[in-house]
Amino acid sequence: MLIAIEGIDGSGKTTLAKELKKWLENEKKKKVLLTAEPFTEEISKLIQEEGWKDPVTLTLLFSADRGVHVNWIMKQNQYDIIITDRYYYSTIAYQSAMGIDKNWIIEVNKFFPKPELTLLLDIPAEIAITRIKKDDKFNFKEKLSLLKKVRENYLEITKNENSIKIINSTKTFEEVLSEAKNYVEELIS
Ligand SMILES: Nc1ncnc2c1ncn2[C@@H]1O[C@H](COP(=O)(O)OP(=O)(O)O)[C@@H](O)[C@H]1O
Numbered sequence: 001m002l003i004a005i006e007g008i009d010g011s012g013k014t015t016l017a018k019e020l021k022k023w024l025e026n027e028k029k030k031k032v033l034l035t036a037e038p039f040t041e042e043i044s045k046l047i048q049e050e051g052w053k054d055p056v057t058l059t060l061l062f063s064a065d066r067g068v069h070v071n072w073i074m075k076q077n078q079y080d081i082i083i084t085d086r087y088y089y090s091t092i093a094y095q096s097a098m099g100i101d102k103n104w105i106i107e108v109n110k111f112f113p114k115p116e117l118t119l120l121l122d123i124p125a126e127i128a129i130t131r132i133k134k135d136d137k138f139n140f141k142e143k144l145s146l147l148k149k150v151r152e153n154y155l156e157i158t159k160n161e162n163s164i165k166i167i168n169s170t171k172t173f174e175e176v177l178s179e180a181k182n183y184v185e186e187l188i189s
């Protein structure tokens, strides 16, 4: 079973993923594998060196990385649940914010399995960016405007996809975690 956690930088994905894993293991006695994208060292390096200059190449690099990631996930059959911190909704939301045709991104990612559940941590970019420690303030303006578009793209994607549940991530972490647990509970019961 595949659960994806999505949202803009600083929306709380990594924190939520870790706490959900702990809860599923301790309270629900599930075997849980936590993973994330970008997945491979090699392609992450290419993304850093080449990707950001050219959104078409970036789309292909993130999608190729996902191909390797999905093949790896398919072999991890000793787990009940796999949680991935980012998945193809990130590519759709981010690279279409960079001007890439959304339908082409969907086409490039069409062979990858759809998560049974996707939790979208929704938050205004202005708040998310205050939570990002590593952010280089230098391109603050550029990052903020991109993340605003990414957030809108994410919300657009949820419109006709009921496997994606929106959680308001401006709430306290405890409230976000509690809502996330309810959705996961529904899925595994
Ligand atoms: N609901 C929340 N309210 C306030 N701060 C949060 C919340 N969720 C996460 N954080 C904090 O925000 C920062 C970014 O969280 P993180 O999980 O790394 O986000 P992401 O993986 O989406 O970039 C961390 O310092 C984390 O402790």
Ligand SMILES: Cc1cn([C@H]2C[C@H](O)[C@@H](COP(=O)(O)OP(=O)(O)O)O2)c(=O)[nH]c1=O
Pocket: 008, 009, 010, 037, 038, 062, 086, 087, 088, 090, 091, 092, 094, 095
């Ligand atoms: C997976 C993925 C990530 N990204 C972006 C999101 C992040 O800004 C950046 C690196 O991802 P990541 O290292 O996960 O940063 P964060 O912890 O903030 O999520 O890559 C895309 O643009 N497209 C994608 O398909």
